[in-house]
Amino acid sequence: MTELSSPVMRLIADEGGRQRGKGRIELLEKIGEVGSISGAAKALGLSYKAAWEAVEGMNNLSDEPLIIRVAGGKNGGGSVLTAFGLQALSAFRRLEGEYQQFLSALREREDFDKFFHLMRKMDMKTSARNEFLGRVKTVNKGSVNAEVILDIGGGNELVAIITQESVDNLELAVGKEAYALIKAPWVIIMAEDSNLKTSARNKLCGVVSRCQEGAINGEVVIALDAGKSVAAIITNESIKSMGLKEGVRACALIKASHIILAVMA
Structure with a gap:
C-alpha cells in the first residue's frame, strides 16, 4: 500500500477547530459517489469553476493524482478517485474521530483559545492560483541572489530566483520540501x-x-x-x-x- 505523504494530509485546513480540509474531503467523497465533478459541485452548492480549481489544487499538492478524468460510459465520461485518492479519503475518515478527541482534550486547557487563535493567524492562505509542492533539487548560491531548482514530480522542475537572505530564512537545502506559488x-x-x-x-x-x-x-x-x-x-x-x-x-x-x-x- 502506498504510504500517504504528509502534504496529502495537510490538504486536510479551515477555521475554528473543524476538521482540516473538510470541504475538499467532502468534494472528494461526493465525486466518488456521483462520478463527476459537475455533479459533485451541484450537490455541494459549489460553482463548477470552484470545484475544478479545488481538484486541480489537490492534485498539484499530492504526490499522486487523487482524481482523474475518464472517457466513455453511458454519460460520455466523468471523473473518478484514483486508488491513492480512495486511500487518502479513507485515512481522513479514520483520523476524523481521533482529531475531535484531540481538540476536546486541548479545550480543557484554559490557555487553549488564546494560543489556538494565534496559531490560526499563522496558517497562511495565498491568492496565488498555482501552488505546487516539491523537493529542493539544487541550490546555487550567488553573492545576492540564489537559484533554487524544485522537483515538482512528473518529470517537471521549477527554477526560482530568490535572495540569498530568503534561502537562509527558509533554510532551503537539497531534499527539503517546499511550495512554489505562482499567480x-x-x-x-x-x-x-x-x-x-x-x-x-x-x-x-x-x-x-x-x-x-x-x-x-x-x-x-x-x-x-x-x-x-x-x-x-x-x-x-x-x-x-x-x-x-x-x-x-x-x-x-x-x-x-x-x-x-x-x-x-
Missing part, C-alpha cells in the same frame, strides 16, 4: 511547436484541459504529467489568436523571478 497573470502561454526563444527559465508543456473566456481576459488550464496542472490568465484575443481550446497542446512559460517559494513553519 496566474504571471504565466505566459505559447504554442508547443513555437520556435520563439524567450528569457523565461521555466517551460511546462501539456494539453489544454480548460479554456474559459471572460469579459476581457480568460483562464487557460494546461494539464501536465502526473496529474499536475498550471493555470494562466491571458487576454481573450490571445486565446483566439493561438487557437487555444481543450485538447490543444500548449506550454506555460514562467520567469524564475515570478516564483515565490514557501515552507511549512
